Amino acid sequence: xxxxxARRWVGKSILRKxxxxxxxxxxxxxxxxxLPRMCHAATVSSIYAHAKxxxxxxxxxxxxxxxxxxxxxxxxxxxxxxxxSRANPTVTQHCLAxxxxxxxxxxxxxxxAETRAIAEDAAALVEVDYEELPVVADMDAxxxxxxDAVLHPERGDTNVxxxxxxxxxxxxxxxxxxxxxxxxxxxxxxxxxxxxxTVGAVVEYEPATQHFFFYSNMSQQMMASGGLAAALKVxxxxxxxxxxxxxxxxxxxxGVYHVAILAAVLARICCRPVKFMEDRLEHLLNGxxxxxxxxxLAELAIDANGIFTGLRCDVVDDxxxxxxxxxxxxxxxxxxxxGPYRMTAVDYKVTAVATNKxxxxxxxxxxxxxxxxxxxxxxxxxxxxxxxxxxELRKRNFLRPDAFPYTTPxxxxxxxxxxxxxxxxxxxxxxxxxxxxxxxxxxxxxxxxGIGVATVCERSVMNVTEFWFFEDKPLNPVSSSPESVSxxxxxxxxxxxxxxxxxxxxxxxxxxxxxxAEHLCVDPSTIVVNYAGTDGGMxxxxxxxxxxxxxxAGAIEGACQALLAKVKAVAAHRWGCKEExxxxxxxxxxxxxxxxxxxxxxxxxxxxxxxxxxxxKGDRFTTGLAASYTYDHPCxxxxxxxxxxxxxxxxxxxxxxxxxxxEVDTELATVRIVDYVAVHDVGQVVNPMTMDGxxxxxxxxxxxxxxxxxxxxxxxxxxxxxxxxxxxxxxxCEVPDIRVxxxxxxxxxxxxxIKGGGEGGRxxxxxxxxxxxxxxxxxxxxxxxxxxxxxSRLFDLLRAPASDRATQESPAAPERPTAVEHH
Amino acid sequence: xxxxxxxxxxxxxEVVEQETEPRTLLSTFIRDSLGLTGTHVGCEHGICxxxxxxxxxxxVRSCLTFAVQANxxxxxxxxxxxxxxGSLHPLQRKFAEHHALQCGFCTPGMLMTCEEICxxxxxxxxxxxxxxxxxxxxxxxxxxxIVNAVAxxxxxxxx
Numbered sequence: 001x002x003x004x005x006a007r008r009w010v011g012k013s014i015l016r017k018x019x020x021x022x023x024x025x026x027x028x029x030x031x032x033x034x035l036p037r038m039c040h041a042a043t044v045s046s047i048y049a050h051a052k053x054x055x056x057x058x059x060x061x062x063x064x065x066x067x068x069x070x071x072x073x074x075x076x077x078x079x080x081x082x083x084x085s086r087a088n089p090t091v092t093q094h095c096l097a098x099x100x101x102x103x104x105x106x107x108x109x110x111x112x113a114e115t116r117a118i119a120e121d122a123a124a125l126v127e128v129d130y131e132e133l134p135v136v137a138d139m140d141a142x143x144x145x146x147x148d149a150v151l152h153p154e155r156g157d158t159n160v161x162x163x164x165x166x167x168x169x170x171x172x173x174x175x176x177x178x179x180x181x182x183x184x185x186x187x188x189x190x191x192x193x194x195x196x197x198t199v200g201a202v203v204e205y206e207p208a209t210q211h212f213f214f215y216s217n218m219s220q221q222m223m224a225s226g227g228l229a230a231a232l233k234v235x236x237x238x239x240x241x242x243x244x245x246x247x248x249x250x251x252x253x254x255g256v257y258h259v260a261i262l263a264a265v266l267a268r269i270c271c272r273p274v275k276f277m278e279d280r281l282e283h284l285l286n287g288x289x290x291x292x293x294x295x296x297l298a299e300l301a302i303d304a305n306g307i308f309t310g311l312r313c314d315v316v317d318d319x320x321x322x323x324x325x326x327x328x329x330x331x332x333x334x335x336x337x338x339g340p341y342r343m344t345a346v347d348y349k350v351t352a353v354a355t356n357k358x359x360x361x362x363x364x365x366x367x368x369x370x371x372x373x374x375x376x377x378x379x380x381x382x383x384x385x386x387x388x389x390x391x392e393l394r395k396r397n398f399l400r401p402d403a404f405p406y407t408t409p410x411x412x413x414x415x416x417x418x419x420x421x422x423x424x425x426x427x428x429x430x431x432x433x434x435x436x437x438x439x440x441x442x443x444x445x446x447x448x449x450g451i452g453v454a455t456v457c458e459r460s461v462m463n464v465t466e467f468w469f470f471e472d473k474p475l476n477p478v479s480s481s482p483e484s485v486s487x488x489x490x491x492x493x494x495x496x497x498x499x500x501x502x503x504x505x506x507x508x509x510x511x512x513x514x515x516x517a518e519h520l521c522v523d524p525s526t527i528v529v530n531y532a533g534t535d536g537g538m539x540x541x542x543x544x545x546x547x548x549x550x551x552x553a554g555a556i557e558g559a560c561q562a563l564l565a566k567v568k569a570v571a572a573h574r575w576g577c578k579e580e581x582x583x584x585x586x587x588x589x590x591x592x593x594x595x596x597x598x599x600x601x602x603x604x605x606x607x608x609x610x611x612x613x614x615x616x617k618g619d620r621f622t623t624g625l626a627a628s629y630t631y632d633h634p635c636x637x638x639x640x641x642x643x644x645x646x647x648x649x650x651x652x653x654x655x656x657x658x659x660x661x662x663e664v665d666t667e668l669a670t671v672r673i674v675d676y677v678a679v680h681d682v683g684q685v686v687n688p689m690t691m692d693g694x695x696x697x698x699x700x701x702x703x704x705x706x707x708x709x710x711x712x713x714x715x716x717x718x719x720x721x722x723x724x725x726x727x728x729x730x731x732x733c734e735v736p737d738i739r740v741x742x743x744x745x746x747x748x749x750x751x752x753x754i755k756g757g758g759e760g761g762r763x764x765x766x767x768x769x770x771x772x773x774x775x776x777x778x779x780x781x782x783x784x785x786x787x788x789x790x791x792s793r794l795f796d797l798l799r800a801p802a803s804d805r806a807t808q809e810s811p812a813a814p815e816r817p818t819a820v821e822h823h
Numbered sequence: 824x825x826x827x828x829x830x831x832x833x834x835x836x837e838v839v840e841q842e843t844e845p846r847t848l849l850s851t852f853i854r855d856s857l858g859l860t861g862t863h864v865g866c867e868h869g870i871c872x873x874x875x876x877x878x879x880x881x882x883v884r885s886c887l888t889f890a891v892q893a894n895x896x897x898x899x900x901x902x903x904x905x906x907x908x909g910s911l912h913p914l915q916r917k918f919a920e921h922h923a924l925q926c927g928f929c930t931p932g933m934l935m936t937c938e939e940i941c942x943x944x945x946x947x948x949x950x951x952x953x954x955x956x957x958x959x960x961x962x963x964x965x966x967x968x969i970v971n972a973v974a975x976x977x978x979x980x981x982x
Contacts, residue, residue: 019919022927023911025861025901029928032860117846195962196865196873197928247863247928248962280866505926505963689922696965697925724870724960731957732966737949 008586009517009524010752013689017509017529027245031277033202033215039068041266041276042119044109044126045286046101049137049356049717050151051130053099053108060125061111066118068270070126071110073098079265083257084227086467087162087326088475089155093359095231095262101130102151102321103356104719105285107258112266112274135356135717139295139318142353151321151354159354161323164330164470166644168409169345174310178301182382187786188370189710190293190318193363193701194729195505197247199256199287200277201263207271212239216260217246219253220542222500225534231261243531249504250701251362252289254544255325284727285719289361290711292329292370293318300378301345306388308397310345311338313374317352322359327352329360329367331466332545334410335459335650336368339375340419341397346409350470356717364701364762366545372456373787376767380453380774381783390771391427394455395420401745411645413635414457414653415755416745417681423455425743426657426679435661435675443779446667449674450776452660454768458682459650460756462545463636469646481633483551484538487516487559488626491609493588493602495520496528499552500540503531506548506758507690514686515553518752519560521586522601539630546756549686550652551631553751558629566627569620570607571599635749652747654755655681658699658768664776669795671707671773676738678764683747683755691757692740698761700735705762706769707734710788830894834859835903843890849883850874852890853900861901861931865960872959875932876900882939901931904938914938914976921972925963933959937973941980949974 058070073096113119134149201216221241263276301310383390439449468474509529517524571589588600615621639647661675708728712720721727746753827842865873877899940955
């Protein structure tokens with residue numbers, strides 16, 4: 001399985017470098033920033049889902065002692081343009097609404113005051129006159145809407161942002177020739193990351209140099225700075241981000257531009273540093289970070305041997321009031337649309353619609369988790385329809401280990417895998433026969449047991465083409481996704497590693513130290529890791545799409561190779577030997593032949609820094625011992641618009657099998673997870689302790705998605721989930737102990753064979769838990785097609801007449817309204 | 824609103840006196856007036872538990888408590904868990920050993936809740952620990968490693 005034996009540090013659960021300061025309460029988060037003369041912002045938010053702004057009266061607010069500025073959308077627009085957006089044609093959004101509000105909670109006016117409390121007092125004195133417009137509160141209404149119900153009339157008389165329909169392989173033939181077709185309608189709920197820290201920014205503007213200093217927990221600062229600068233009508237070199245610790249993101253803080261831009265505009269207006277922290281209500285309502293909100297009509301074609309031959313998905317996605325990431329989340333889903341199965345034909349149609357809700361942003365999985373859910377649900381439905389064993393059916397359709405490298409129907413590459421090996425390991429860990437016996441024992445009782453299974457791929461190491469390859473005319477067809485590192489060995493021989501992405505709760509300092517230690521053969525506890533601000537100028541995309549560890553590892557390998565070349569050259573010159581005769585181990589450099597001389601890193605560093613004239617002239621022996629390296633995607637290709645091939649954009653493909661034993665109480669209509677086994681293939685594991693933490697955390701979020709979480713809106717677009725007492729994040733009582741194990745197929749494409757693993761917990765848990773619920777209720781004929789399975793929903797399902805349950809088996813699917821093609 | 828009241832209390836063993844508005848939340852007072860930013864604010868409506876501190880030995884949501892309510896009391900924050908020399912409390916070390924934190928934002932509040940559990944229930948079972956921390960939300964860990972850390976600390980408090 002793995003070749004960890006040869007590694008010194010990679011593969012070990014070393015303790016985290018991040019922890020001491022986090023545990024002591026000394027790590028600086030954005031809300032901890034206090035600057036001299038700093039003032040505080042609060043916003044006035046829309047109370048209507050859709051309305052024209054007729055008038056804004058700010059006099060009473062301005063008159064309140066302690067108020068510094070009251071800023072309307074029109075005033076903010078004098079200093080800022082539209083927020084960054086990838087869609088073409090653009091869907092215009094400003095940091096404050098100008099003429100019209102499009103969802104409840106959209107910021108309309110900002111108030112700056114000496115304290116946050118005064119700012120909120122003043123915000124309450126601002127009067128806004130609205131003229132209500134027809135509200136588009138759900139995707140079906142969006143498909144029909146015309147006239148005043150259109151959110152962005154400048155894009156045409158429709159609320160359809162875009163329709164994309166692609167076919168790969170002989171999909172119509174696959175369905176025409178199939179022996180069985182399994183067809184279901186699925187509804188994936190609007191959920192989101194909801195990290196415990198909301199989004200915030202402190203911005204200082206220096207008029208003399210026209211420079212903005214950002215303290216912000218917005219993610220991907222380096223990549224964002226171009227878009228932010230454009231929105232602020234300045235050059236990127238006029239922005240500096242100061243690295244901060246971030247209280248969780250899970251994707252949710254990637255696209256939240258309005259907070260930082262608004263703080264920057266206010267800082268410029270006030271000529272004082274401004275802090276703007278979302279409160280929880282704002283993060284729930286207008287965080288620009290709700291996840292996918294989709295309905296699928298999905299079909300699986302199966303031949304007489306039980307082999308899957310084709311997949312059809314007709315998706316409507318409720319994107320909300322704006323569309324800043326375009327179809328990125330569907331591009332993501334396309335990376336592994338056929339999952340771990342041999343299937344060569346796919347038909348994928350997506351209709352993206354505008355409604356009066358906050359817009360979507362990424363959430364752990366970025367649409368891939370939805371595609372995994374739908375595919376695994378179809379496989380479970382197929383097992384039921386064909387009366388097949390769900391484990392055996394999956395095995396029959398798995399790609400075999402000799403299939404790799406494998407090109408998917410859409411053109412993506414899978415680098416390696418052994419899916420049956422992962423499934424077998426999970427079944428062994430679970431003692432699946434024991435589970436089956438326990439289930440049989442409780443059959444017919446009010447408390448039933450069900451066994452859930454999901455076998456899913458975890459595409460990792462994103463390349464950014466997914467954001468635009470579905471566009472007819474991409475606005476910005478970027479294709480670079482770099483990560484950088486600088487390593488300096490100081491004059492005393494201590495490695496100092498500088499990374500260019502902040503800590504989101506992943507473990508960048510620990511991983512950087514561990515990976516550097518591996519190459520330099522030093523103890524990671526002796527390595528110093530620090531963060532560069534954007535002034536550092538190195539390119540970094542940061543954590544997203546399960547890419548960071550792999551990309552960091554590539555950058556570190558590159559920098560270490562350059563460093564070690566210098567180390568060897570210095571030692572060889574000192575010893576008068578060939579560089580090939582110098583090797584590195586934990587002592588430092590040593591001569592492999594002859595006298596077996598040894599020089600420690602401290603001695604080599606001393607020579608490199610202080611004794612220039614001992615060495616020959618030329619660049620090789622330039623004073624110092626440092627190297628920087630920018631690593632870009634190891635294996636990506638451009639899409640081909642002519643053939644419809646999407647190219648390689650997510651080729652480092654891990655795998656996971658989750659097995660869930662769940663108890664369904666048919667009287668209380670509740671679900672309890674009794675046992676949970678997760679086996680993951682993330683290639684070479686760098687730190688099993690932190691990797692397992694990512695997996696368990698992702699599973700906890702999957703439990704939220706399946707059982708608890710959903711943003712609810714009424715027919716007038718009012719948000720009904722305005723607190724964490726309404727939007728339910730799993731607590732310690734809902735998340736069970738989870739048994740995690742690894743089955744490793746190293747990636748042939750990456751440094752040390754590492755694959756990404758940051759999203760797999762959530763990518764696999766949603767279908768696995770759901771599968772356990774309806775396995776427990778198989779006797780009732782219940783098959784879950786909609787999340788979350790709350791007690792009230794389960795109660796309704798259990799009390800529905802048996803005939804209604806039967807319709808779920810072969811749905812008289814509601815006719816999907818015809819989408820209006822967007823031109 | 825602007826009339827200020829004097830608040831006098833013991834904070835992590837030191838007597839502190841400061842004027843503050845009656846409406847000032849204890850969380851705001853701790854973070855902004857006292858400069859103890861280890862206590863974090865997550866939801867400001869009493870659900871997430873990130874702002875949990877000990878007031879007279881009992882956990883309170885500092886976002887649901889006014890600063891003036893702490894007058895005359897003894898307050899302990901995450902900074903007060905540290906040993907006098909600034910080193911980590913054994914419970915904090917257990918959190919590191921068991922990877923009971925990722926982003927660390929909920930951690931200070933979680934630590935204060937766990938400190939109370941350990942004091943009140945030195946023989947707490949895993950289920951009791953789970954129940955005890957169920958008022959503190961963590962979005963990163965899935966809680967299992969937090970339960971592991973607390974259980975280990977209860978078994979080996981002096982490690």
